[in-house]
Amino acid sequence: MKVTPLGLYCEPGGFFIDPSRPVDRAVVSHGHADHARPGHKAVLATPDTLAIMRARFGEDRAGDVQEPLAYGESVTRNGVRITLLPAGHVLGSAQVALEWKGSRIVVSGDYKRRRDPTCAGFEPMECDVFVTEATFALPVFRHPPDAHEIRRLLDSVALFPERAHVVGAYALGKTQRIIALLREAGWDRPVYLHGAVEKLCTLYEELGVPLGDLRPVPKGLKRGHPPILPGEIVIAPPSAEATPWARRLAEPVTCAASGWMTVRQRARLRGVELPLIVSDHADWDELLQTMEDVRAPEVWVTHGRDDALVHALGLRGIRGRALHLVGRGDEEDDGAPEAPPTAEEAAGVAPGPAN
Structure with a gap:
């Protein structure tokens, strides 16, 4: 495996994993924009990831040749055996296991260890x-249980029935997970959607993930119309909460669902009234548990707080290597990566229960 400006390249197999620009042959771990790019000549991925790529990029830009590979199945390319394993990050997300001449490398992409009803x-x-x-490789990041954060949201809805609650969530993965968790918590009323998150919710349902009663936020309201959706839950891209779109909602409570909401300073700077710590990435304890589970004597770190993780690995007798891959990060809706916390931000982390 070779690190190149385009990303990880499997030399004997002749393919890239999650390349940052169009290539002849790509294996794509999942559909987020910092891993899946349009324009490859050939793409190997899970069927769900290929469907997500077609929905996001169009049929003609998700790979001239699209090769679906189900979890647990294998193909061989130039003597390299490729197997996709669930990564638990979003629908269709996969780890890429490569076996060649008796050695095995597993490229995990992005992953989480929590149960997720949508993947x-x-x-x-x-x-x-x-x-x-x-992404969250600092000891201060210990995410609370998802059910705890969803209960905080529902308690706030009950406390402020005259206000709409607008939850900022990424369009792919986080939006659908929040909806599914709300359903498990007993919320059987409609969930209202910003237009930018509707398409992927529809796709999730087409791919077999039930989300219940979903409705678009009403459009075309005349000037002077009373604020709408008091007591309701609205899900929108993180950037939408600060736009004129939100002004028609009834005194909206600004919420945000992200592991970054652990950092008080980020929540304050974004004007988040109700931060919800719901992450699609492993926290510190889960990262270390994963290293124990895979029993690899050598670990390569693609992005995030690689310095902290490499140090922790060294203390456990594991060789760590920081790759510094370009363009990786916690995806915003425009695909721009979000930087790991600074020392000053980490000092302002809100306390949370350990796992």
Whole structure:
């Protein structure tokens, strides 16, 4: 495996994994924009990831040749055996296991270890080299249970029935997960959607993930119309909460669902009234648990707080290597990566329960 300006390249197999620009042959771990790019000549991915790429990029830009590979199935390219395993990040997300001449490398993409009702859970595989993210690789990041954060949202809705609650969430993965968690918590009323998140919710349902009663936020209201949707839950891209779009809602409570809401300073700067710590990435304890589970003597770190994770790995007798791949990060809706916290931000992390 070789690190190039385009990303990870499997030399004997002749393909890239999650390349940052169009290439002849790509294996794509999942549909977020910092991993899936349009314009490749050939793309190998799970069927759900290919469907997400077609929905986001168009039929003609999701790969001239699209090769679906189900979880647990394998194909061989130039002697390299490729197997996709669930990563637990979003629908269709996969770890890429590569076997060649008796050695195994697992490229995990992005992953989480929590149960998610909208996607298959992470499956660890023992390997010689494990390639990991480090988005939340600081000991201060210990995410609370998802059910706790959803209960906080529902308690706020009950406390302020005259206000709409607008939850900022990424369009792919986080929006659908929040909806599914709300359903599990007993919310059987409609969930209202900003137009930018509707398409992928429809796709999730077409791919077999039930989300219940979903409705668009009403459009075309005349000037002077009373504020709408008091007591309701609205899901929108994180950037939408600060736009004129939100002004027609009834005194909106600005919420945000992200692991970054652990950092008080980020919540304050974004004007978030109700931060919800719901992450689609592994926290500190889960990262370390994963390293124990895969039993790899060598770990490569693609992005995030690689310094902290590499140090922790060294203390456990594991060789760590920071790859510094370009363009990786916690995806915003425009695809721009979000930087890991500074030391000053980390000092302002809100306390949360350990896992």
